[in-house]
């Protein structure tokens with residue numbers, strides 16, 4: 001029996017490569033100075049979806065919400081085997097916290113229906129919350145299974161997966177449709193297929209085509225772009241207005257690594273160090 | 285409860301993670317922090333206890349600082365299941381309107397809390413390392429919100445620390461990392477009130493079924509540690525490794541080691557950090573008597589902060605350290621322990 005799968009992928013700055021250069025004067029991160037990548041665990045989510053499709057048939061749709069440049073992760077999803085992709089982009093979605101983000105994504109997934117399985121990464125490496133998956137499942141009123149590493153079996157509308165928590169390994173069964181959050185314990189993502197790269201490297205969103213003075217792409221080459229109206233989102237629940245959490249303050253804790261702070265091996269020197277580590281919440 | 289309302293008389297709640305009759309340490313740590321928050325706000329501290337046959341755990345919750353336990357028991361809650369626990373927690377929160385609810389940022393807390401938050405349309409801050417009470421001024425309207433929960437958390441792969449508030453969308457909820465709050469002293473003579481509440485659950489609420497389970501063996505949890513104190517060949521002997529453990533204990537940290545320390549039999553292999561050991565990314569890595577060869581650095585150079593103590597000022601570990609102390613660990617470590625104790 002074939003299964004329709006929706007994968008949610010986020011474009012993220014490569015936070016593993018944060019150096020002094022990537023920090024602005026005010027201590028915030030200059031995202032522009034970091035390479036934008038496919039969120040690592042979302043690649044595992046995509047791989048898991050493609051493997052399910054290969055075993056049982058069906059389709060893989062990949063959605064991302066972000067700026068126009070996030071179409072890059074969608075091209076990458078096409079290279080790796082997604083059948084259909086769409087970009088959700090809208091200024092009114094800016095500054096969404098996880099509650100607003102999951103609401104918007106729930107409208108997008110509903111717009112992309114039908115679906116049997118929704119796959120998210122466990123966690124994005126920039127926001128680092130791991131909240132969007134469970135919140136999206138709740139908004140869609142479907143069960144969630146988090147920390148998934150493998151799909152063991154799908155029979156009719158019952159999926160059996162393996163997951164890993166603090167208490168060990170579990171095999172669990174959930175009725176479909178269901179949402180899975182996938183970790184990097186899942187099978188390694190495949191490389192993009194050369195044939196698909198050749199075919200889809202010209203896939204573009206209308207905005208990208210316009211920016212390059214090209215005619216609007218069609219058919220397979222079109223990366224569909226949806227705004228909040230297309231997916232029928234209630235604007236009050238999006239962006240700043242729909243986000244109860246606010247970032248009050250950001251402090252950078254990046255140190256350049258060039259030279260270290262020499263602490264004197266005296267009681268005063270060490271007390272100063274301990275004080276500093278407590279002040280910046282490194283130790284409590 | 286309307287998500288835009290705020291209930292300033294509401295209690296401070298701690299979600300109790302209880303599995304097979306055992307309370308997770310982080311839940312008790314949170315009672316310690318919760319006590320401070322509740323005292324600052326002048327409201328009671330309560331524990332939210334969900335399960336079946338768990339009433340016996342209330343004693344421990346009172347003795348660690350809870351004034352009340354909201355107890356929700358049901359046959360369907362005999363083991364943790366996301367959807368049934370969400371239904372039970374949402375029922376309690378809607379009925380009693382706490383102003384703050386905190387959860388351990390464990391695999392359970394991070395599975396459950398977002399589902400609850402989404403149901404309530406409440407804000408949720410992930411993986412906090414500190415919580416405080418303080419005021420917040422809106423940047424544009426200049427409106428001042430008094431006594432909000434300031435939720436302090438690392439983000440961006442540990443490269444920044446953000447302070448998050450939720451002026452509306454209460455209860456203010458957060459998950460908090462294990463091991464960062466101090467475990468409160470237990471006081472067996474403390475008493476409290478048990479508030480029983482029967483959850484309304486239907487068969488659909490416990491929809492995910494466990495068909496097989498392999499419990500994890502309890503191992504050194506280096507990966508999850510926020511602070512690691514590691515010792516190397518410079519520690520000198522198995523007995524002297526006590527120094528490393530002592531410092532780790534006052535910091536609530538895990539103990540790591542270099543391969544030379546493992547090979548010399550100072551400590552078990554499970555503690556080894558590096559290329560052939562565990563790769564760690566703690567907020568703070570303290571290297572004691574470790575030279576910092578490349579194979580060791582491979583496993584710890586991503587720590588947000590590195591403090592090296594070594595008698596050789598030219599030891600390579602200093603090239604990646606943020607803080608360095610040139611000195612003998614036998615003198616420096618006792619001074620560190622004293623400095624940390626002084627603070628508490």
Ligand SMILES: Cc1cc2nc3c(=O)[nH]c(=O)nc-3n(C[C@H](O)[C@H](O)[C@H](O)COP(=O)(O)OP(=O)(O)OC[C@H]3O[C@@H](n4cnc5c(N)ncnc54)[C@H](O)[C@@H]3O)c2cc1C
Pocket residue numbers: 008009010011039041042045063064065066096097098099101105119120121122123124125126127128129130131132133245247250407408409410437439440444446448
């Ligand atoms: C410093 C800082 C701290 C923050 N702290 C909080 C906080 O504590 N609480 C809070 O509610 N918000 C917080 N936010 C806002 C939050 O980062 C954003 O809402 C973000 O869009 C989603 O959260 P995340 O990156 O943590 O994703 P996660 O929840 O970690 O993502 C999990 C999975 O959801 C899917 N997903 C997430 N975003 C998208 C997307 N845009 N498109 C497609 N799929 C996606 C992916 O599959 C991803 O792997 C914070 C923001 C900043 C800058």
Ligand SMILES: Cc1cc2nc3c(=O)[nH]c(=O)nc-3n(C[C@H](O)[C@H](O)[C@H](O)COP(=O)(O)OP(=O)(O)OC[C@H]3O[C@@H](n4cnc5c(N)ncnc54)[C@H](O)[C@@H]3O)c2cc1C
Pocket residue numbers: 515516517518519541542543544545556557558559560561572573574575576577578579580583593594595596599611612613614
């Ligand atoms: C294939 C391979 C894989 C390896 N994998 C790992 C690995 O996973 N992890 C790992 O750690 N190593 C690994 N190693 C070994 C690595 O190369 C080093 O040998 C090892 O890390 C050294 O450990 P050390 O720093 O404790 O010891 P040493 O290099 O002997 O350093 C001891 C340090 O302690 C200092 N010291 C001595 N006395 C005192 C004192 N009283 N106070 C303060 N400082 C003092 C000295 O100045 C010196 O810098 C591997 C090696 C190979 C070849």
